[in-house]
Amino acid sequence: MKKIYSCELIMKTELCRGVYDYVVKAPEISELAEIGQFLHINCGGKTLLRRPISICDFGEGFVRFAFQVKGEGTTELAKREVGDMIDIMGPLGHGFKTTEGEKAVVIGGGIGVFPVLGLARRKNTAVFLGFRNKDMVVMEDDFKEACDNVTICTDDGSYGYDGFAIAAMGEYLLENKADIIYCCGPKPMLKAVKQIAEHMNIPCQLSLEERMGCGIGACLTCVCKTTGTGMAEHKQVCTCGPVFDAKEVVL
Amino acid sequence: MAKLEIDYCGVKFRNPIVTASGTFGFGYEYNEYVPLEEYGGFSAKGLTRTERAGNPAPRIAETPSGILNSVGLQNPGVEVFAKYIMPELKNSFDTNVIANISGNTIEEYAEMAEILSDTDVAIIEMNISCPNVKHGGLAFGTNASVVEELTGEVKKHCKKPLVVKLSPNVTDITEIAKAAEAGGADGVSLINTLLGMKIDINTRRPILANNMGGLSGPAVKPVAIRMVHQVYNAVNIPIIGMGGVMSGADVIEFMLAGAKLVALGTGMFRKPDLILDVKRDIEAYMSRFKIEDINDIIGQVQLN
Structure with missing residues (x-):
């Protein structure tokens, strides 16, 4: 079973005005994380939906993500201080598919x-x-x-x-x-x-990136347009992406 | 041990908690967080006669205590569901599947009911109230005589219990509920989403690509409770209540208003394992008020 984690914020840095860099203690997430995957974060306050935020980095026991304060969710998330717990689902989605030795x-x-x-x-x-x-x-x-x-x-x-x-x-x-x-x-x-x-x-x-609901492929709200037809004309950014082959998507 | 089992239109539900169509995919996604067997059953993604690509994105926007959505019934079509998805669900999970259908014409609804009657779905939920498709159900769902005729026709082709999903976007929901009952519906589910809109004041454009969408979440709950209460007093067929359930207390509130089953929806987006909290809260409520059978609270609101 997949879980929802309560992760302690262990480092908070303001990178530039309104852009924050967070490191959270998240051993279960870091163990599974791949480059390009995302976290679905309950920002708290009056927000109802979680906010999808890409993983920036991860290592032994920690996950790092950064975000810009834009709307209600990120404003709320920016209020968290070191020691606070953050409610996180992840890692979610498909990351970058790399091949060894490529330039x-x-x-x-x-x-x-x-x-x-x-x-x-x-x-x-x-x-x-x-x-x-x-x-x-x-x-x-x-x-x-x-x-x-x-x-x-x-x-x-x-x-x-x-x-x-x-x-x-x-x-x-x-x-x-x-x-x-x-x-x-x-x-x-x-x-x-x-x-x-x-x-x-x-x-x-x-x-x-797209406005997202459930984050796990069920609600079909965060879709992008693809070259497919019928039902496949739209694919969920959360589960089919967020990383796509450029040839597959119509921007 | 408190009894949570519900008999809904002759179908046994191990507890009164189901999910709202469109919020739960075909069950697999949430099964990764909580086994589907924890629910009484679930309502699968809305189906149409043939596959639909749905609306362009953005399809979702957050509003105070709610969300607007405009997915536009993206789905693989009823035949793919009947032939491939339902058999797989039947093999994989021990739970009731409610199939949700939307049509453009009475004939389409009837054909879909016929196709699904030969599958293992427990109940067919007829959506006559989708606000997000151009020729969609909403046109059917707001006219009582059309609802009665449609329900009657579909019922002729339907070998499963038929539940009509009602729109809150009407003047008097009891008229529509009575029409569904007169047409032969075995139950009603309510409420579908309330038509809403959100505008970005900087760009002066609506957030949703489709401009308008359906409002759900805690913002609509008082409206839903009121409508479930009114419909409970207007018809004799059982109700599936839904609209902004975020807790076990909300489920109890819907049941007191008159719902026999209660659906989770938007609340699961924030908490994919919401069902576990909900069940724990319901059991605590039952033991606190010494309720042995959950059926005993249905419709038991005491008016002032």
Whole structure:
């Protein structure tokens, strides 16, 4: 039987304004976790639904996740302090499917950088991270420790590469071969990466986000549009994803 | 030991707790958290004559003490259910399966009832009140004479107990319940969701891709309790009550209002093992008030 866990918050850091990095004690979750899976968190307060939040990192006995305060749920979650217990279901969904020895490109945008940290640790990987501006750059140290080929990009050029991460990735791909692209970020980034991957004939996996209900595949609310027909035209992000083969989804 | 068994339309339920259609898939997902045998039974995802892709996302939005949903009956179609899913459920689990059907025409409903009559489903629940599909049941569910005619026709093709699921989006729900009873329904279930809407004030657009959706959760519970109470006093067929159940206390409240079975729904999204708490609370309530048989509380609200 799967369980719902009450996890102690053991580390809380504000990465930049309104973006929090949490580490919770969660031995059962960390033992099963895979890169790209998510947690379904009861944020407390007056919220009724849980909120899906991607796993950023995990290790012996702990799970780490980060989130941006956006609505009621994340506002409530941000109120938790070290020592508080957090009600968590997980790990849920399907993560990134990696192959040993592949030459990978990892691209993340905004808060979409968190789920791809684990991918950055793999050999032969080039990482492109996009942020709106210098103040919103997060987890630079984590990524640079994980990988020696990290390009930080800002939309306004206030830090690192001047422009979109997609542009930096595009330039890299003109000079370098890649066996696969992994991406997590806002919809315009997902769309662009999917287009580039298809144009260059590179396999690609995208981590999607959608408003979610049960988190376990039963309520059929968090669907994405796919190339399938009939009932298969919509697939649950929670159980069929959140990571999909880019060729399968229609964005 | 307190008696929790219920006889609903001749079907034995080991306890009065079932699940609301559309919140529970085909049972497998929640079975990973709590064995399906813990429930009295469950209502499977709403079926249509042929498969449906459903509405685009977003299909869900949280509102104060509730949620709006607009899934649009995404399902594999009644024949796939009858041929593949139901036999598998029968082999895997010892529980009552309630099949929920929605149609565009009387003929479609009748065909579906006929197909499901040859399966192991315990009960057929006829949804005449889905607010989320264009030509869906809601049009049927708001007109008493149509409800009576539809129920009568479907009943002719139905070898299982037929339960009509009622919409709260009507002026007088007792009129519709009486019409279902007159048409030959064996029971009624209520309430379906209340039609609602939520607008993002920054983008000035509705959150749901379908603009409007069905409201469920604790926000609708007082409306549901009131309607179960009214329907209980208006008809002689048994009621499946639902709407915002979050605890054993809520189940007791529905039963006092007149429900014989009570469905969990939205509450399971936050707590997939809600059934365990609910059962524990009901047993505690029964021992506190020295109730030996749960049937003894049905409809026992004492009005002021």
